Amino acid sequence: MSKAPIRVAVTGAAGQIGYALLFRIASGAMFGPDQPVILQLIEAPFEKPLAALAGVAMELDDCAFPLLKGIVQTSDPAVGFKDANWCLLVGAKPRGPGMERADLLKDNGKIFIEQGKIIDAVAADDARIAVVGNPANTNCMIAASQAKRLPAERFTAMVRLDQNRAQTQLAQKAGVDLTEVKDIFIYGNHSPTMFPSFAHATIAGKPAKEVINDNAWLEGPFCETVGKRGAAIIAARGSSSAASAANALVDHVRSLVTPGAIHSIAVKSNGLYGFDANVWAGMPVRTTTAGSYEVITGYEMDDFAKSKIAATNKELTDERSFVADML
Numbered sequence: 001m002s003k004a005p006i007r008v009a010v011t012g013a014a015g016q017i018g019y020a021l022l023f024r025i026a027s028g029a030m031f032g033p034d035q036p037v038i039l040q041l042i043e044a045p046f047e048k049p050l051a052a053l054a055g056v057a058m059e060l061d062d063c064a065f066p067l068l069k070g071i072v073q074t075s076d077p078a079v080g081f082k083d084a085n086w087c088l089l090v091g092a093k094p095r096g097p098g099m100e101r102a103d104l105l106k107d108n109g110k111i112f113i114e115q116g117k118i119i120d121a122v123a124a125d126d127a128r129i130a131v132v133g134n135p136a137n138t139n140c141m142i143a144a145s146q147a148k149r150l151p152a153e154r155f156t157a158m159v160r161l162d163q164n165r166a167q168t169q170l171a172q173k174a175g176v177d178l179t180e181v182k183d184i185f186i187y188g189n190h191s192p193t194m195f196p197s198f199a200h201a202t203i204a205g206k207p208a209k210e211v212i213n214d215n216a217w218l219e220g221p222f223c224e225t226v227g228k229r230g231a232a233i234i235a236a237r238g239s240s241s242a243a244s245a246a247n248a249l250v251d252h253v254r255s256l257v258t259p260g261a262i263h264s265i266a267v268k269s270n271g272l273y274g275f276d277a278n279v280w281a282g283m284p285v286r287t288t289t290a291g292s293y294e295v296i297t298g299y300e301m302d303d304f305a306k307s308k309i310a311a312t313n314k315e316l317t318d319e320r321s322f323v324a325d326m327l
Ligand code: NAD
Pocket: 011, 012, 013, 014, 015, 016, 017, 018, 042, 043, 044, 049, 090, 091, 092, 093, 094, 095, 111, 131, 132, 133, 134, 135, 136, 158, 159, 161, 162, 190, 240, 241, 242, 245
């Protein structure tokens, strides 16, 4: 018997990431090849994005995806999030050259206050929320702060793009296929302060530190390249990463619905690994049942790792203070 469709709400559906994302969801890449979906597409209430959204919906129709069982197009979040099982919060302003992601906080933060409230009021009881719009960690914290019905663990933010970037950098440095690189996790903020924790990574089953044999590179250029990759892409392309961000969101959700998967997501801290309680920080998790996870504990941190975590934690607590009056 075929499965019942799940409802997937996507904000910013006519934006750059939306255009690279929706076709992957409808093709089965996110929820699997036997899981039908209804896409509930939400855009800002202006003529241009809504016209673009109508065009994207036409293209989705024209793909004749067997798994796509319906498309809702709306600028009303109460319609778009209604009964949604997954809420993918992409819609927000991207940064331009010379900006940091935190510069977006006041403008984008307002969006997440409103959406957090509405999701809590109208989404399905099993709703899961994944935040991509920057600054993703703090926007996720803002949205979760508005929820009374849905538990805070359901709100996650994306650091998978950073994990994927780190995996590729290690593979290229070691000269191996990237599938040989395992257990590289991202701690902290999706910003240049993030910490790609190389000390626990392995390459072809051996400690990455041993294989790379260049601690100065790991502590310096490696961390810097991963942390500043978003800015490098903006400088090169003139606009922020889109296809790789959409791909990372497919990976984030796919891993979260795959029991046993081990991956990095930003989740509400309960004080582990030196993060303040109640900031949303990247951490290693293991998916338990579809949509649920546990933080993997017990990784020992050396002095370098502790100082990197302290810096990214400080940035997260500063961002939280900056928006405290909005919550
Ligand atoms: P974009 O400008 O191309 O698209 C954003 C879309 O969101 C636009 O179509 C806009 O109309 C829409 N939008 C704005 N406010 C909205 C609202 N209140 N409700 C619904 N839709 C709304 O931007 P993009 O390149 O797709 O990037 C989207 C966000 O994702 C940005 O904040 C960007 O910085 C962020 N991003 C995050 C990561 C990550 O790893 N976490 C990676 C890449 C980009």
